[in-house]
Amino acid sequence: xxxxxxxxxxxxxxxxxxxxxxxxxxxxxxxxxxxxxxxxxxxxxxxxxxxxxxxxxxxxxxxxxxxxxxxxxxxxxxxxxxxxxxxxxxxxxxxxxxxxxxxxxxxxxxxxxxxxxxxxxxxxxxxxxxxxxxxxxxxxxxxxxxxxxxxxxxxxxxxxxxxxxxxxxxxxxxxxxxxxxxxxxxxxxxxxxxxxxxxxxxxxxxxxxxxxxxxxxxxxxxxxxxxxxxxxxxxxxxxxxxxxxxxxxxxxxxxxxxxxxxxxxxxxxxxxxxxxxxxxxxxxxxxxxxxxxxxxxxxxx
Amino acid sequence: xxxxxxxxxxxxxxxxxxxxxxxxxxxxxxxxxxxxxxxxxxxxxxxxxxxxxxxxxxxxxxxxxxxxxxxxxxxxxxxxxxxxxxxxxxxxxxxxxxxxxxxxxxxxxxxxxxxxxxxxxxxxxxxxxxxxxxxxxxxxxxxxxxxxxxxxxxxxxxxxxxxxxxxxxxxxxxxxxxxxxxxxxxxxxxxxxxxxxxxxxxxxxxxxxxxxxxxxxxxxxxxxxxxxxxxxxxxxxxxxxxxxxxxxxxxxxxxxxxxxxxxxxxxxxxxxxxxxxxxxxxxxxxxxxxxxxxxxxxxxx
Numbered sequence: 001x002x003x004x005x006x007x008x009x010x011x012x013x014x015x016x017x018x019x020x021x022x023x024x025x026x027x028x029x030x031x032x033x034x035x036x037x038x039x040x041x042x043x044x045x046x047x048x049x050x051x052x053x054x055x056x057x058x059x060x061x062x063x064x065x066x067x068x069x070x071x072x073x074x075x076x077x078x079x080x081x082x083x084x085x086x087x088x089x090x091x092x093x094x095x096x097x098x099x100x101x102x103x104x105x106x107x108x109x110x111x112x113x114x115x116x117x118x119x120x121x122x123x124x125x126x127x128x129x130x131x132x133x134x135x136x137x138x139x140x141x142x143x144x145x146x147x148x149x150x151x152x153x154x155x156x157x158x159x160x161x162x163x164x165x166x167x168x169x170x171x172x173x174x175x176x177x178x179x180x181x182x183x184x185x186x187x188x189x190x191x192x193x194x195x196x197x198x199x200x201x202x203x204x205x206x207x208x209x210x211x212x213x214x215x216x217x218x219x220x221x222x223x224x225x226x227x228x229x230x231x232x233x234x235x236x237x238x239x240x241x242x243x244x245x246x247x248x249x250x251x252x253x254x255x256x257x258x259x260x261x262x263x264x265x266x267x268x269x270x271x272x273x274x275x276x277x278x279x280x281x282x283x284x285x286x287x288x289x290x291x292x293x294x295x296x297x298x299x300x301x
Numbered sequence: 302x303x304x305x306x307x308x309x310x311x312x313x314x315x316x317x318x319x320x321x322x323x324x325x326x327x328x329x330x331x332x333x334x335x336x337x338x339x340x341x342x343x344x345x346x347x348x349x350x351x352x353x354x355x356x357x358x359x360x361x362x363x364x365x366x367x368x369x370x371x372x373x374x375x376x377x378x379x380x381x382x383x384x385x386x387x388x389x390x391x392x393x394x395x396x397x398x399x400x401x402x403x404x405x406x407x408x409x410x411x412x413x414x415x416x417x418x419x420x421x422x423x424x425x426x427x428x429x430x431x432x433x434x435x436x437x438x439x440x441x442x443x444x445x446x447x448x449x450x451x452x453x454x455x456x457x458x459x460x461x462x463x464x465x466x467x468x469x470x471x472x473x474x475x476x477x478x479x480x481x482x483x484x485x486x487x488x489x490x491x492x493x494x495x496x497x498x499x500x501x502x503x504x505x506x507x508x509x510x511x512x513x514x515x516x517x518x519x520x521x522x523x524x525x526x527x528x529x530x531x532x533x534x535x536x537x538x539x540x541x542x543x544x545x546x547x548x549x550x551x552x553x554x555x556x557x558x559x560x561x562x563x564x565x566x567x568x569x570x571x572x573x574x575x576x577x578x579x580x581x582x583x584x585x586x587x588x589x590x591x592x593x594x595x596x597x598x599x600x601x602x
Contacts, residue, residue, distance in 0.1 A: 028458055033483070037458055050536035092425060097417035116398035117469050124393060125462035127428045130455035141442040148449050152433035157329055158339055161426035165338035168418050182334070250326075 006293035012055055019054040019083060020046070024078040027279035040114045040122035041129075045087040048105045052224070052296065053086055053195040054079035059288035060199025060213055062229035063279070074137040078147065078198040085155050086191060088126035091119050091169075093164065099250075127155070139202060147201045154194035167252065167300025175253040181222065184255075188228070189221025195272040196220075208281060215278035216289060224296050229254035230264050235300060240265060272297045313356055320355040320384060327434060340422035340431075341415045346388040346492070348407045353381035353597065354387055354496040360379070360589035361500025361514055364580070367375035369504035375383060377437040378497040379448065382431040386456050387492060389427035392420050394465070400551075423547070425458040428456070440503060448502045455495035462489025468553065476554040482523065485556075490522025497521070497590075516579035517590060524572035525597050530555035530563050536601060573598045 024046055028038040057079040061069040069075060072168050094101040094109040095116065102112050111119035134147045163186030170183065187244055196217030200210055232247045233256050248255050255264040279286035324346055328594035329339040359379040362370040377503060395402040395410040396417065403413050435448045454460055464487030471484065497518030501511055533548045534557050548555050556565040576594050580587035 034458070034463050034466040034470060036470060037463060041458065063562045087461065089425075092421060096422065097421060118466070119468070120393060120396065120398060121462050124390075124423070125424070125456075125458040125466075128432075128453040128456040128460075128462075129458065130430050131429075131449055132457065134451040136372050144446045145436050145442045145449075148432055148446075149436040152429040152436065155426075155429040156433065157335070157342065157426040157430065159429075161422050161429075162335050162338060163336040165419070165426075166424050168422070169335065169337060224431070241594050 004165065007297070008288065011288065011291075012295070015055050015058050016051045018058075019051050019076065019079045021176060023080050023083060026077075026080050033211075036114065036118055037121055037125060040110055040118045041126055043113060044091050044122060045084055045126070048107070049083070049084060049087075050299075051079075053082040053192060056192060056217075056220075056289075056292060057082060057199040057202075058197040059292050060196040060217075061203040061214060062199075063282050063289050064200060064203035064205045064209050065285055068199075068205075068285070071202060072169045074139050074202045077137045078202055079195075080288075081133045081151060082195045082198060084126050084130040085151065085160070085212045087165060088123040088130075089160055089164075089191075091123040091126075093207065095119060098164075098168075123159035132270055137202065139204075143201050143204065147198055148239045150194050150197045150201065153187075154190040157192035158297070159186055159194075160188075163190065170252045171254050173253065175258070177258060180253055180255065180258055184225040185218075185222055187223040189218065192221035192224055193217035212278050212280075212286075213289075216275045216286075216293075219271045219278065220293055223268050223275065223293075226255045226264055226268040226271065227297060227299065229256050230261065230268065231301065232256070232297075233261065268297060309589065310512040311595070312589065313596070316356050316359050317352045320352050320377065320380045324381050324384060327378075327381050336365075337415065337419055338422055338426060341419045342427055344414060345392050345411045345423060346385055346427070347536075349408070350384070350388075351600075351602075352384060352591075353379075354383040354493060356505075357493060357496040357518075357521075357590075357593060358383060358500040360593050361497040361518075362504040363500075364514060364583050364587045364590050365501060365504035365506045365510050366586055369506075369586070372440065372503060373424075375440050375503045376436045376500065378438045378536040379503050379508055380496075382434045382452060383492060383499060384602075385427050385431040385434070385449045386452065386461070389431075390425040390461055390465075392424040392427075396420060399465075399469075405538050438503065440505075448499055450501065451495050452466040455491040460461065460487055460491035460495075461489075464491065471554050474554065475513075476559070478559060481554055481556065481559055486519075486523055490519065493522035493525055494518035511589065513579050513581075513583055513587075515591075517576045520568075520572045520579060520593055521597060522577035524569050524576065524594075527556045527565055528598060528600065530557050531562065531569065532561065532602065533557070538564045550599045568597060 006075060009130055027042050027045060030039045030042055032038050058069060058075055061075055088114060090104060091110045093099050094104055095111055101109050110122060137144055163183050166183040167187055196213050200213045272293055276290060279289055321527055328343050331340045331343055333339050359370060359376055362376055391405060392411045394400050395405055396412055402410050411423060432449055436445060438445055464484050467484040467489055496513050501514045506514060513591055577591060
């Protein structure tokens with residue numbers, strides 16, 4: 001591991017625990033009517049995941065200065081919102097009409113553990129809950145509106161759902177590099193970049209910070225997916241926690257299939273470098289975000 | 302028809318046209334990437350529907366006084382948002398794992414006209430778009446936040462999605478009247494009541510108006526579904542535009558199966574009466590809402 005990451009490891013662990021506890025607290029109780037729906041929602045969102053999106057919210061807020069992450073409650077609400085959107089997207093991606101996956105993080109997927117209709121409705125109910133949580137934030141209402149708008153655009157047809165649609169449409173096709181980049185930028189990058197933006201919004205970033213953080217979010221959003229494509233062919237299943245080689249087997253275009261492994265690695269490195277350059281004006285305040293970039297680049301799953 | 306409804310008919314027709322045009326304008330273009338997703342979204346939301354929810358937005362705003370519906374652009378955005386949420390819910394309800402319907406308003410359902418994955422994603426992308434449109438409203442940000450919160454709660458597990466889940470869970474069961482009322486209040490009533498609330502929020506309703514409109518919305522939301530249950534057994538398919546007797550055939554509990562036809566009609570009348578009583582303090586300003594209540598009670602489809 002790189003020097004200086006020990007303190008970051010402890011920070012990351014504590015913030016993963018923090019968002020896990022906040023999610024547990026904020027989600028509807030399993031005995032609240034309709035019970036089965038709430039149980040399916042809790043099953044999907046609690047107890048697992050790297051919580052990269054949540055960590056980006058907290059780290060981006062800290063990058064706006066020592067006072068940037070003072071409003072921990074609002075940051076928890078923003079972090080829970082992005083994790084909830086991510087969790088809903090996984091439920092729907094796993095459905096038979098999409099990727100038809102039966103395992104997720106070593107557990108049966110929601111439609112297997114419950115049923116297809118419950119999985120559909122759980123995802124459907126999680127989207128508005130994420131927006132409701134943003135409206136719980138005790139910050140200037142104009143910034144709440146900006147947060148809602150940011151998450152809405154990142155989740156919609158010009159964001160995550162749009163990326164999924166391009167992905168669906170691409171199976172068995174050779175994509176141009178531009179189209180592949182668009183697919184990944186939307187499918188994975190949009191929500192990761194939105195996580196950085198939400199941290200900046202809660203922290204009330206000023207204009208220069210905003211530009212730096214947006215650039216960082218865009219680069220790291222794409223880098224995350226390039227690394228995913230690399231791990232799909234290089235990691236073994238015990239590290240990855242899911243079946244490696246799946247994208248290749250499904251005949252999905254990836255950065256590795258388009259560029260080859262070496263060039264994909266170079267691209268990930270280049271994006272990582274650009275993301276760090278974007279942070280330079282923020283100085284030491286950006287330390288957590290730099291560590292997050294290293295973590296995203298070096299992760300094994 | 303009742304006296305005085307002629308002027309209302311023209312008002313309703315013009316506002317149905319108005320929201321139709323606003324939706325056409327606000328929806329992503331069919332040639333915008335990802336094209337197929339945007340085509341599926343447009344297919345579902347344009348060109349049909351009674352637009353009851355949109356009409357309630359405009360009528361509720363007018364009930365807050367002659368100045369209540371001055372901000373027509375914001376009202377259009379709110380009206381489009383509730384229609385978009387309604388349209389997404391129909392796409393997902395029609396999916397094979399839910400009601401498995403192949404026709405909607407005489408046209409093939411989205412998963413038939415496109416495919417199941419596109420139908421899933423179209424619905425998924427429409428939810429955040431509705432919230433994004435609310436953030437387009439040029440009104441005090443605190444009221445935008447209130448609008449987002451209102452629509453989010455009405456759409457989620459304590460609203461429409463929750464009602465769907467109870468509905469799913471109820472097939473073949475005898476429900477208590479309380480449980481049936483909860484199901485209908487959530488499944489249909491929540492979004493209708495939210496439509497009234499959104500009109501009131503845009504119009505900046507004062508406290509007394511707010512109470513009246515909330516009571517009206519709650520009563521009419523439930524009345525709408527009681528009338529639906531009645532039409533399911535009394536209307537013929539040419540009037541209804543869908544297969545009558547479907548709920549009974551699916552062994553779904555309805556107000557008619559629980560109470561019988563006569564008592565269900567009495568209940569609809571009683572709710573209608575309570576809704577009108579709630580409006581009394583608003584005087585002539587509530588005329589459109591009174592007409593809407595009559596329209597909902599007397600409709601043939």
